[in-house]
Amino acid sequence: MQHLLVEALEVAPEAVTLVSREPLGAGSVSGFDVAADRGGGDSGDPLRYYVDTSRQGTQQETGLVLGDLNAPEARIWLHPADPHLPALAAIAFHDAAASLLARCGVTDASAPTFIAYRPGRRAVLRVDAPDRPIWVKVVRPSRIERIISTHVACEQEGLPVPAVLGWSPDGVILFENAVGTPAAEVLWDPDDLVTQVDELRTRIASVETPHKLRGVADRLDWYADGLSHRDDAAQVARLARGALADTENQVREQVTHGDLHFGQLFLSDDGTGEHSRISGLLDVDTMGIGDPAEDPAAFIAHATVSAMLTPPEARERVWSLVEIALSRWGSERVRALFAIHMLGHALAAVDRDEEVMSRMLLRNAQVVLSGGQPSDEQR
Incomplete structure (x- = not known):
């Protein structure tokens, strides 16, 4: 998959480094760091690109698509514009996260920090409110109802799952910190x-x-x-x-x-x-x-x-x-x-x-x- 990224970005192979790989759908999704050359000898932090061969459809593409739009042979996106997680790109930035938190009664929170990310599947971000941390989970919109119903079922059984502060159908859930x-x-x-x-x-x-x-x-x-x-x-x-x-x-x-x-x-x-x-x-x-x-x-x-x-x-x-x-x-x-x-x-x-x-x-x-x-x- 590295050659797809090299060809798409027109960069030298040595500028691309594999950092992650895992199965997704009928294929896989791999993360690559691409050396950023801003000219004048200024090489900044690498850019993180993902190459996805899952052949899974998405609501909207966010990068380069190769093949059939409904089941592409491959797609390439720049983090955090994950097409499987349409809310991620917005929620990763302070203004959008602050607006969502405000609707749940949380104000004066810090900018989001990435804690975990599984491309195409889910991301977890942390924001610090004045009195506690709050966790933001971004998932596929198609999974939101299953996740919320599972949390409700766990609460009914008395399992010590974190409380849900709020959620949106585009795939965002806000959680309280776990106890302990x-x-x-x-x-x-x-x-x-x-x-x-x-x-x-x-x-x-x-x-x-x-x-x-x-x-x-x-x-x-x-x-x-x-x-x-x-x-x-x-x-x-x-x-x-x-x-x-x-x-x-x-x-x-x-x-x-x-x-x-x-x-x-x-x-x-x-x-x-x-x-x-x-x-x-x-x-x-x-x-x-x-x-x-x-x-x-x-x-x-x-x-x-x-x-x-x-x-x-x-x-x-x-x-x-x-x-x-x-x-x-x-x-x-x-x-x-x-x-x-x-x-x-x-x-x-x-x-x-x-x-x-x-x-x-x-x-x-x-x-x-x-x-x-x-x-x-x-x-």
């Missing part, structure tokens, strides 16, 4: 946290929703294709496919979060970790009826990557979380889905030219598929 402190910033006991997550999963399963969950298994082929040059990745993909096929008849679908990990959790903080309780749950957007192995696999995969990246002085506690979670939840199917998550993380590492990390991730996938415990070379 992000789990990554709180002391917690690994065994107790896994027990609490089990209790949370039971409560999630009681939420009433008609929506279906799209699980990580749907991305297996895309991840494998992206790593087709790696024999270790091919082995992981083959073993994961076999394990999923062997356990397909064991699946009893239930309502599942879809991306449950401790980065989605807020905890009450007593300063010791002994009595910290889950007080906030984020990102219930994708919650739906699906494979109950999805959430434990996502939780263990996220914890494994976190353990690999955690400073040495705090690493053992995170590895303990991985070990306890895998010992409680590590069915053959959970291990297979874990391995698919590792393929995704490995592909991202390859895109960042992190060869050692990609190799460690794939090694851990193989170990877990074989019934073992993941680890790192520094442990």
Whole structure:
């Protein structure tokens, strides 16, 4: 896809750097930084462009389109003009965000700051009101009713989701801050946290929703294709496919979060970790009826990557979380889905030219598929 951008912008290939890649629709969307040459030797911050081969239609195009407008072979846009998220370009700037916040009774807020962005899917921005932070989520307009109805269903079940301040049909939702402190910033006991997550999963399963969950298994082929040059990745993909096929008849679908990990959790903080309780749950957007192995696999995969990246002085506690979670939840199917998550993380590492990390991730996938415990070379 880099060649499409090079040709469209008429720039030298060395001016374009891949920064992200992920599946979308029938293809993918990739982000590239393009070196900005403003003349006179003044090279400013790079510009971020996205190349989208999803073949998905949009309400209005915001950049260059190649092929049929209803199902383009590719489209290119300059961030933040994401055609799938028509409200993003406006809400990213202070005046539009301030107007929306004012309609919800919030005034004197700061300019929006990007916190997270998944091109073609969603963006999260933060604005600071005088007394608290407020979170702005921008999604596809077609998903707004599902997300709001899911939040209502979670509230009715007593789940600790952030309060919705307001929303608009063009795909913008305003959230209050979650109650408590992000789990990554709180002391917690690994065994107790896994027990609490089990209790949370039971409560999630009681939420009433008609929506279906799209699980990580749907991305297996895309991840494998992206790593087709790696024999270790091919082995992981083959073993994961076999394990999923062997356990397909064991699946009893239930309502599942879809991306449950401790980065989605807020905890009450007593300063010791002994009595910290889950007080906030984020990102219930994708919650739906699906494979109950999805959430434990996502939780263990996220914890494994976190353990690999955690400073040495705090690493053992995170590895303990991985070990306890895998010992409680590590069915053959959970291990297979874990391995698919590792393929995704490995592909991202390859895109960042992190060869050692990609190799460690794939090694851990193989170990877990074989019934073992993941680890790192520094442990």
